[in-house]
Amino acid sequence: MSTVGKRIRSYREKQKLSIEDLASRTALDYEFIKAVEEDDMYPSLRPLVKLARALGVRLGTFMDDQVSSDPLIVRLAEREDELITHVDDAEPGMIFHSLGKGKTDRHMEPFFIEMLPESAKETALSSHEGEEFIVVHSGKVRLIYGAEESILEPGDSVYYNSVVPHNIASAGGKAEIYAVLYFPE
Structure with missing residues (x-):
C-alpha cells in the first residue's frame, strides 16, 4: 500500500x-x-x-509526513517521487515530486512533474476550483483549456483558472514542468 x-x-x-x-x-x-x-x-x-x-x-x-519551519528548502538531490499517475489504469503517465512536502501550513501545492510520453494519450478534461501556474522546463507540453489547444515549449508559462475544463500532457516525448496549484479552502 x-x-x-x-x-x-x-x-x-x-x-x-x-x-x-x-x-x-x-x-x-x-x-x-x-x-x-x-x-x-x-x-x-x-x-x-x-x-x-x-x-x-x-x-x-x-503527502506530508513532517512539520517544517520556514523557509522550506527542497534540494534537487532530495526530491522524491510522491505520486505517479497512470494512463488507462496501467502505464505511468506523470511522476509528481512535491516541492512543498513538510510545509503543513501551505496554501499552494508546488510540484516538479515529469510527463512521460504515455501522458500524451490522456485527453480527459478535469475541472476543479482554484488556479494553476505552470512553467515548462523541458520538452513540449500540450494544454487543452476549454475549446482551445496550445503547445508550450521550454520557458513558456501558463496561468489559468482551473474551474474551466483542462488537460495538460506531454506533446510527444518526455517533458518536465514546474506547476503550482492553488485550491481555495
Missing part, C-alpha cells in the same frame, strides 16, 4: 467513514477508491482532489 493510499485510508477511518460513504461523497466508484487505498493507482489529480475535499483536508496532506 502506498503512503498516499495509507493516508487516505487513515483519514477516512478517523472520520468513521466506509469506502461506500466516501464513494457517495465524491461520486467516485467503490472499486476505484479501494484501488487508490491499496494498489497505488492514480489516473490523475482530479480524483485525489475530490477525496481531499470529501475528507476536509488539503491535497498535500496526503
